[in-house]
Amino acid sequence: MAAETVPERISSEERALLADSAARLFERAGGLARARRQRGRRPVLDRAVWKEMAEAGLLGLLLPEERGGAGLGPLAAGAVAEAIGRHVVPEPFTAAAVLAADLLAALDTPAARDLASQLAAGDVVPILAWQERGVEARTLLDDGVLRGGKSWVLGGDAADPLLVTAQEGDAPLLLCLPPAAPGLVAEHRRTADGRFLSEFRFDGVALAENAVIARGDHVTAAVARAVDRATALAAAEMVGAAAAALAMTLDYLRTRHQFGRPIGSFQALRHRAVDLFMHLEIARAAIEEVLAALEDAPDPSHRAALASRAKARAGELARRICRETIQMHGALGYTEEYDLGLFVNRLATLSAWLGDDAFHRRRWFARTMPVGEGA
Template identity: 35%
Template sequence: MNLQLNDVQQPLQDSLARLLAREYDFGHRQQYVTAEAGHSPEVWAQLAELGVTAAAIAEAHGGFGGDAVDHMAISEALGKCLSLEPYHGTAVMAATAIGLVGSEAQQARLLPRIGQGDLQVAWAHGEAVAGRVTVCAGHGVDGWWLYGAKPCVLHGAGAEYLLVTAQAAGEGVQLFLVDARTQGVHRDAYRLIDGTPAADVTLDGAPAERLGKLTPALLQRLLDTGISAACAEMVGAMDAACTLTVAYLKTRKQFGRLIGSNQALQHRAVDMLVALEQSRSLSVSLALALAGRNDLAGADVPSHAAKVFVTRNARQVCQEAIQMHGGIGMTEEYAVGHYLRRILVLDQLHGDMQFHLGRLEGRPE
């Protein structure tokens, strides 16, 4: 499936590709992994200057008025270079949530800062059991207070704010904005298998600002947007792994001949490319459904199917890429193995493959 970008999206994609090629090759990326911030603040500022962080923010708040298609295109580009930047939590989840649920005052205060790259927000929704929210919100004369824990919050240690889902008495799951530096917030920082910074967050009477009324439909819409972006990032990782593998088959020689002349390896490479293009088509279809540009009904069903299908294909493609590289594919110094690590992290984001299979099968939570 081919997607025609508009006159705003295409120049942004071209500029983004040039920036990432210059600043986010594998050598630079490995330096960012060891940085204290866990990413590159300089690159993050350049992304904001390009308009990447503002692409899907409403024009009224300084953005370009984009939608899930913009998130998809940008996430795919970031996936190709194994980006460590906090784009997903801040520009996808937080900006979308504030745009959907936040009051006019909250939107006016927060969205311009996100678009300018001045504000980083970590998405804190997942808990020990996928699909369940046990963090509690209490309300008193002084406002809202949160109690509970959110494990494995991506970029949770470096974010200025946390966007937390919590159970409010009589209202179900609601969204709360928490100043991560305030009393009652404890963050235990660490790195994931792919180098992404994360933190286990404990909330012990942390003061919080509630966003507007969150309905189950709005929460699902928000999660679908995140799933769409995660699938696109996996497609980007698959694309890069395929490119590395095909190039390796064309240059590596054994017994005096290119290994790419082996028909069995050619067939395996073709299977990788087929899996990539199938996944890309489903990713595009989901983004278009969320943007209201195709005739798919009930975007929640395509989101579950997309997460399962793309994750399965991404694992297959990256595992094949490592196998076809041989021993070098397992080394820390070579990029191809890092794509599988990234896929394993993205699999857990917004529910893993088994969780979404359960939703497709209609299993209870």
């Protein structure tokens, strides 16, 4: 896809400052030691850290100023996402402050505006459940009662509230449910990085009067845009985790000695390390270009192609980084106690979430190649 020139809302220098500020926040919160402690806890989210992220302005980057946010767009969110990947932050930034936030920003209803403001303040953790449990399954609202189910909800263990897409007749809906609503059954499965993917079943959930956030076809369009932006920002988070894994590996190559010299001085390992660095920088540049283009990409097909370009590139990078960094560490790279595993497991989780690189390569080709080409 040809490069695009899009006016940026935030300069590269400002993005660097934002990333540094986020990194210092995550280090103060406990860094990788906290990431290791939080693995498998439910909820993984620490409310105190979530509130501190809000006070630093990190939760409102995609929200307009009138809803308590900064309105800085995907490039700014990408700088924070990369810092989150570097520190393996357990809080659901991409699921809540990107996916849910972008959806709420696109819906002009009192309920959406109010919930967006609460998110920017760190008072809520809205998590979107939009993927049906089967190809033919539908979550339906009939006479005020919700039935159906949703799957693959990353961060669902921390949802407060849960945002649910549904149908009432022919009308798409976005609903807001408290996590303890009667009839709402949740099943949480631990992911490789110690967070949770959730499945929700709605066994006759009676809705409150204020449960409907928005209604109409614009809900479907807003969800599609939010998913595309979240996909690209998950790719940015993957770049952060990959960069940290590579940095740890380079340190190991400098300090591990064999035959009286650092193993990083051996030409074969030096060439492999340089190759990894090149792939990392190419992926980072491609994803930053995508995020810049997503600042203003109104065409749904074009936007989907941009998101797929980013995720496909990040997925390929993740597989290469995981394989090579483990091999360069030798047996140490396989141990549970060594921090390299934190990055590898985060990359494994994000590689699968919202579609792997094979899926996104197919989607990219479907939206960019003229009919009849590539057969």
